[in-house]
Amino acid sequence: MSDNPLAVEVAGMALPNPIIAASGTFGFGPEYAPYVNLARLGAVAAKGVSWDPWPGNPPPRVWETAAGLLNSIGLQNPGVEVFCREDLPFLRRAQTRVIANVIGRTIDEYARVVERLEREAGIDAIEVNISCPNVKEGGISFGQDPDHAAAVTRAVRAVTRRPVIVKLSPNVSDPVAIAQAVAAAGADALSAINTVIGMAIDLKRRRPALGAVTGGLSGPAIKPIALRVVWEVAQSVHIPIIGIGGIESAEDVVEFLMAGATAVMMGTVTFRDPGRMEAVIEALPATLRALGFECVRDAIGAAQGFCEEARP
Amino acid sequence: MSDNPLAVEVAGMALPNPIIAASGTFGFGPEYAPYVNLARLGAVAAKGVSWDPWPGNPPPRVWETAAGLLNSIGLQNPGVEVFCREDLPFLRRAQTRVIANVIGRTIDEYARVVERLEREAGIDAIEVNISCPNVKEGGISFGQDPDHAAAVTRAVRAVTRRPVIVKLSPNVSDPVAIAQAVAAAGADALSAINTVIGMAIDLKRRRPALGAVTGGLSGPAIKPIALRVVWEVAQSVHIPIIGIGGIESAEDVVEFLMAGATAVMMGTVTFRDPGRMEAVIEALPATLRALGFECVRDAIGAAQGFCEEARP
Amino acid sequence: MPPARMVVCIERREVVARDHVELYFRHPALTAAVPGQFAHILTEGTLRRPLSFSRLDPASGLAAVLFRVVGRGTAWLAARREGEPLDLLGPLGRGFPPPEPDRPWCLVGGGVGIPPLFAAWARWKASLRAPITVIAGARTREAVVMVEDFRAGGAEPWVTTDDGSLGEAGTVLGPLRRWLASHPQGQVYACGPTPMLAAVAAAVQGHGPCYLGLEQRMGCGVGACLACVVPAADRATWPPWRRVCCDGPVFLAEEVRLE
Amino acid sequence: MPPARMVVCIERREVVARDHVELYFRHPALTAAVPGQFAHILTEGTLRRPLSFSRLDPASGLAAVLFRVVGRGTAWLAARREGEPLDLLGPLGRGFPPPEPDRPWCLVGGGVGIPPLFAAWARWKASLRAPITVIAGARTREAVVMVEDFRAGGAEPWVTTDDGSLGEAGTVLGPLRRWLASHPQGQVYACGPTPMLAAVAAAVQGHGPCYLGLEQRMGCGVGACLACVVPAADRATWPPWRRVCCDGPVFLAEEVRLE
């Protein structure tokens, strides 16, 4: 591992590089297999799964915005049982690191899903999505309140020995309060951020562009919002952070690392360029060197250090 | 007024068109006078003023992002006394509608500033900024809590007979709660949104790009975030809303109108194109017609109507 | 052929009508795609743009897409010049099934729904022993594309325009109903705007098989994001949707609900 | 001339060194601008880009900007061709004051700080009765721009490069200190990276007047947004800043703190 300048460890998970496919943008793996070498990625976060199948929201479910994308998929998924039976085997064979993303309408549903996943091999970590803005119950409502967020984390923590990553919402007054609550409740890592609530109007149809009216904004538009959450959370918790939001280049990755992230996830850009994650992995060593870093780990928090010195 | 398809009324203020220069992006008026005919604008919102002079934040104070701009000006201003003496006379002569934007570190400071402004002629409305993310005290801390927001609104309401517009922050878990609180406290109108908290890293200098570390994100990147706030607030309060965030074209304006705004403010785009506000005013009648509206007022909330029908 | 990401060179660019452009690229393997499949093309903007193949000609090795300029992505595409590269994913989705050789066959296209039907007709016309009818409609004359291509191949499309500027005034429904009256068990392949497809499906119901080429806003184009769903006809089974990008874009009319 | 928004045509484009481009535009009124003033130029991106005038030549009616390609905006500008339009605001800010005719004058430029000094030198060299010295430095030889222009105008700049690839090895500070030793009351005009300006200001302190052309990240360029501030030397008076775009970009060294 020390020979590989890209190697990182996130909450006990050893990754060959810090680039992870973001949940919901990479299906359950096979969809992008014709275009992406999954084994080359740091890890793959699967689409979120719940206990029962969830139908998701009415279409249209996506809409382009300036440097961004609105989506209102609404966590359509076949339920954890089908996931384990039909989808996990492919990921298990893909020789990559697998992060299962978990959703629920109740704390108990989160726990039941994770308990069910515990019986399966081939999962390296659990990502708990308490931040999806596209569902009414569960999802973001757990992510906007420190106590609820902590309760979900504790419930999940109790039923798995795997690393637990809690995914934070930017749609809160104080992301640090949520981060501290889930860290105290036993999260091994945090991922930040999920999408930002937004909407668009379809002028011709005189109605909201998305079938579900509002949706989640992703893509380069939200990168500054994500960096701020990573930066502030990194200063206030002592568990690793996975940075997410608008990452498209190796420079973007280093920005997140320097802000305090240990790894990153890339989502929306894959729709346009399925090869981008691999291209970024390819470019990362030279980008790090050009900025004076020998390895990914040198860059983690590098801007944090500087700034603390500069403060009065 | 009825002959002019662009005319609107916001909280008792009659505007010849719905295009207002956004606070902080248009100085106190004279700076853009060589490039913009102020009389042609719906109104001008002046840079925020406090009681004492505020120094603002250390530079750099701006940084470009994808389809956006981060700023951390930090409400530098000469104080209300200097504003009244040196800056207001120009605006008064400019034959435009003038909105004074007010900031404070305490509720009492807000009230004192508005009280002082009450002695001056040539101000058409007061915009209360409880949403600036760039100052530690005051600003956003009032905008993130319904009780504080209401208290500021009440204090200001008590000392002015002018329309009071309260400017909302998107950096909250529930913008509607804030909107309802300030509406109940006597606000005549709302403006939404102020900037979204964000940051960027200067890779070469290995530190946050902005001197103040974090800043406020504006520009097209935040348009979907702003539309969602306008949409949700319009459904829950009965006072007019001024939409703000990334507006660059007549189509953008109509999107905000259809989402429920009565007027809009344009900010960041002016830096690139000082003539854009006038160009949008010019284009608006044809854009409205092409979309089947006879006047601005027809378009207000047009998408709200449709959607309510479509809901179960 | 299995889908792949490829960079193809624009070999020919033709403005076929106002705001309608056809781009040809030589890619012999791609011509093995099934008519009704589509290419997901990189343009400016956050997402790729789905466009059906208008031609898949193994003889010349040329494939093509024909599109109407409606927004930023298609405007960008329309501005490409011959010799420039295009980045595409394809062929994607499930195309039309080969028509049954002994059933009368009617192809019903609306506007830029006509091109994929031209590809289907060109691929399978020789395999049919029953008569083939092509109905091509649009709002106005210049939007009725590829009529000359059908003629050059020996067909005489029944043309309709909403404004009567070309062919019969009205929609494709008129000719389709007349055809159905005389070919009650015929097979119908239709492609066009969703309201047209809904009307076609309703008209064909109770007759022969009806295949529809659907549109929906897409994210990935490969089945990963679940953006491109349309409601499944059967509300009881799971999932209650079909994905246009990979379960379709061609569906049997009975499979989906068009709202 | 009062500032205005204008669209100018690129009359000449020259690559003056690797990654250094000079764009000329004919605009007789603009040539009345004061050296040290700048143009705020529309490129891609959210903001305009500030560039000082490198030439303001009433005789030919030509003004120019000379810039180094450092990012997206300057890359876009460098890719413009002759005949293309540029949208600019200008002339903006306060330029250099005319030098005192009887004081020895030293112009100290670093990298792309040299161009505005060339404009100043060309404007005022004939008005001086005292000797004029030009010091031009940069990291490496190709970044020492406009040396030939000075020579063509009859000056012989003292050249320094950090890497010794041209002229004296070292910074402009060496020649400047020697000049100050022999011209203790001379007037100094300097433009270049902030650390260089800080060193120049420190070296000149206690000698004659020293004018600095500063850089800061800008928003509006016209004084409205308060983005472009640098700390004022005097911390007591209000505001504690100077705006580079309109109070500057040229300041007396004593007015500002360079950190």
Ligand SMILES: Cc1cc2nc3c(=O)[nH]c(=O)nc-3n(C[C@H](O)[C@H](O)[C@H](O)COP(=O)(O)OP(=O)(O)OC[C@H]3O[C@@H](n4cnc5c(N)ncnc54)[C@H](O)[C@@H]3O)c2cc1C
């Ligand atoms: C399977 C399939 C095949 C298609 N084949 C053709 C074809 O052969 N010829 C043709 O002219 N058009 C075709 N379309 C429609 C075509 O994809 C859109 O016209 C195009 O994406 C518009 O892009 P734009 O940037 O110009 O428009 P904009 O309106 O600016 O696009 C904004 C976003 O909306 C999406 N979008 C807009 N209109 C549609 C639409 N009707 N369907 C799906 N997404 C849309 C765009 O892809 C983009 O993501 C097809 C659509 C699908 C789904």
Ligand SMILES: Cc1cc2nc3c(=O)[nH]c(=O)nc-3n(C[C@H](O)[C@H](O)[C@H](O)COP(=O)(O)OP(=O)(O)OC[C@H]3O[C@@H](n4cnc5c(N)ncnc54)[C@H](O)[C@@H]3O)c2cc1C
């Ligand atoms: C008054 C003034 C005069 C200038 N004159 C010249 C000149 O004559 N020749 C020349 O080569 N350069 C000059 N500069 C610097 C020039 O403005 C920047 O190099 C240029 O803006 C970089 O733009 P970019 O998009 O290529 O770089 P990017 O780094 O991509 O730009 C990102 C943002 O940062 C700003 N920025 C980046 N570097 C600087 C900088 N050094 N100063 C201010 N803003 C910066 C850009 O304007 C833009 O908003 C001047 C700067 C100022 C303030």
Ligand SMILES: Cc1cc2nc3c(=O)[nH]c(=O)nc-3n(C[C@H](O)[C@H](O)[C@H](O)COP(=O)(O)O)c2cc1C
């Ligand atoms: C279409 C789509 C579907 C998503 N689905 C999920 C999901 O199921 N679970 C989850 O935790 N995040 C989901 N996300 C959020 C992404 O994982 C990611 O946090 C977000 O898109 C920001 O990253 P990006 O800008 O790189 O896309 C989804 C995002 C998109 C665009």
Ligand SMILES: Cc1cc2nc3c(=O)[nH]c(=O)nc-3n(C[C@H](O)[C@H](O)[C@H](O)COP(=O)(O)O)c2cc1C
């Ligand atoms: C440089 C800058 C300074 C600003 N200063 C203020 C301010 O003083 N008071 C205020 O209420 N809003 C201020 N804002 C916020 C804008 O008024 C507006 O809400 C925001 O920029 C979103 O609009 P836009 O995307 O059109 O710029 C400022 C914005 C910018 C970019």
Ligand code: FES
């Ligand atoms: S577009 Fe992503 S699943 Fe169809």
Ligand code: FES
């Ligand atoms: S750049 Fe706006 S005040 Fe100087």
